[in-house]
Amino acid sequence: MGAVAYDPKVVTIWEGFRRWLRDSGLPFDFVLYSNYERQVEDLVAGRIHAAWNSPLAWVRAERLAAAEGHTVRAAAMRDTDRDLTSVVVVRSGPDVKLADIRTVAVGAIDSPQATLIPLAHLRAAGAADLTVRRFDVGVGLHGDHVGGERDAARALAAGEVDAACMIDANHLAFTQEGTLPPGTRIIAQTAPYDHCNMTLVDTAPADLADRFVGLLLSMSYADAEVRPLLDLEGLKVWQEGRTSGYAQLAAAVDQSGFYDAKGQVTAADYAP
């Protein structure tokens, strides 16, 4: 299985899961990638059987696999990967409207939640003439690094932009930590979308793939051995994967020209 090392804790998490999975009889190992693009390419090329993918990596994997004559499936996801929303935040004012927004701060170029999805939402809502100020922290990590979102929020608080984009839970975190001072408000919220999933490629041995997914789904928060790992990975329970929550992102990818229909990277300035 491949995982992207967006934070040192990724080693702790997957070494822990590896121990648990091996104790449960699964011959399992993982490799760490510095960015999602290489992980997706290796998955479709069959160098790994499974990839712990960001939503953007899922969109690319689906396209790349189809272009190569393969299929991928979203086999499992965290309970916390379902029904996320992003918000657009402005400084409070009596009559600020979406259409008035001229400058907007976003996260990294490849962040689904703080760049691609909210920008598509804004444009669809009529904010056509936008100047985007991007905070490219952790490019290649598909927004897993919170730094870009936080910098966008800071730019709004400093009065450098009209609006900033972020995921709903980070709006709460930034409000609690004081990055977003009183005097800002949410002007728009996207429809719910889904986040990461455990992507399996059709070249993976079916028996191993099914046992892997079955073991993930069997992990219980009541198990003191896996609970700290679930806490670190930010879930209470693994759920079956679903693909119904990626349409918004796929449309945003097309609109921004991030990937083409065959899953090739077409975004300018994107250097993971």
Next chain:
Amino acid sequence: MTRLDLEGLGFAQGAHILVERALRGLPPGDRLHVVGHDPALAVHLRGWCRSRGHVFSADQHGSLVSPGPAERQRWAGAERAGGPRPDGIVRRPPPHWGLAARGALVEAGGPTPVGFDIADRDVVWADLAPRLYAHAAAAQWDPAVAVDWSAATELPEDIEAAVVQVMTYLVENEQAALVIPARLLARIHPHFREVQQLLAVQAADEARHIEVFSRRALLTGSELGTSSAGGRASLTSLLFEADFSLASFLLSVLGEGAFLALLAFLDEHAPDPVTRQVTRLARVDEARHVAFGVAHLEHQAALDPTLRGRLRAAVERRHDALVDTAGLNADVYDALVVLAAGEWTPAAIARGYAAVQRLQAAMDDGRRQRLERLGFPPDEAAELSALHTRNFM
């Protein structure tokens, strides 16, 4: 459906506390209808529910929350770490209870600290420990005010030198008496907290003794006395006793027991009020240390018939290790004679010498009594007492 009105309270001001409380009180199968007028309420409630494993939904009436099982699951395998009072102490607390307060509900998982190897009630406990701790905590004194430092009197130079020598020796002994309980208490399982507390106060007692003895030594001069190799060898042999019972036996029962007689001697023969006060204050503390040592070994001896054999072996081992060393610093012995003599005449020195011999007899007598309390027959107690280090401690 149960309704919760948060009014203007937002999640950046602690709204989750009211939501959690309402979810705890929810009948099985019920959902919580959350309303309020914080503008970010629905956005934050959605994100918060996701992070807690609750199910969030929204309809035209507002936000709905179905509680998830995570909180119940987290505590499913939890256990009580015994009971909070001494009658809740368990014989062998498991290492994974670690630093949890005795009686706390301990979540399963988490670290298993290594190093709390003194973890058997029958080895470490004495029913007297909670009371001794309470007494010790109440009896703490402030060296700055408990001693009237202004009462210093000008002594003849060689009498003052004798006091300084004795104080130098006392400081050296108190260093050992500080380090030993401090080392032991770090190895005691926190389940036996009263014993840890007692040893912590014991170490703090010794810290104060070191202070007052040093300060008395330097009251009129700026130089300390001598530290002999033999004296330090005797004390160092105490540091390497890793067994809790044996260390406590050698230090508290035999060593500090002998010290009680020495401090009483200094109280009686002190040539000045400051010397008298510091030795008197220290003696009260030392009596408590001896009491715990005797109490916990009495407790253990009643449960473990092999204990006395091991205590005997410890005394013999230490005697053998020290047999070729000089024992007590000769300067200390002579200084005690001079203090008891009070003047430089042959008759006075003879009186002083006799007094120090009586002190040694009193130390031997105390050791034999304490050994007999631990169940040694009188002849064996006398034999073991005779093997005790010549360095007193």
